[in-house]
Amino acid sequence: MSTQKSKDNKPTHYVRTLVGHGKNSHFETIGVAWQREGQDLYVKLHGTQIVDGGFYIFPNNASATDESGQ
Numbered sequence: 001m002s003t004q005k006s007k008d009n010k011p012t013h014y015v016r017t018l019v020g021h022g023k024n025s026h027f028e029t030i031g032v033a034w035q036r037e038g039q040d041l042y043v044k045l046h047g048t049q050i051v052d053g054g055f056y057i058f059p060n061n062a063s064a065t066d067e068s069g070q
Contacts, residue, residue: 015031017055033045
């Protein structure tokens with residue numbers, strides 16, 4: 001099994017939570033994830049997170065317009 005510190009093992013997904021409401025909402029990145037050999041993901045959150053209301057996992061090739069809170 002390869003380690004996460006490998007230069008070619010870049011995250012395949014971003015972990016984000018929605019902050020705010022309505023037109024003032026935006027996504028805040030709280031971690032990253034890697035697609036594993038199967039259909040599962042390995043998720044690594046930054047720091048110590050308290051996530052209220054869940055989080056979203058976006059492929060790292062998604063554009064910012066795809067991820068607006070609208």
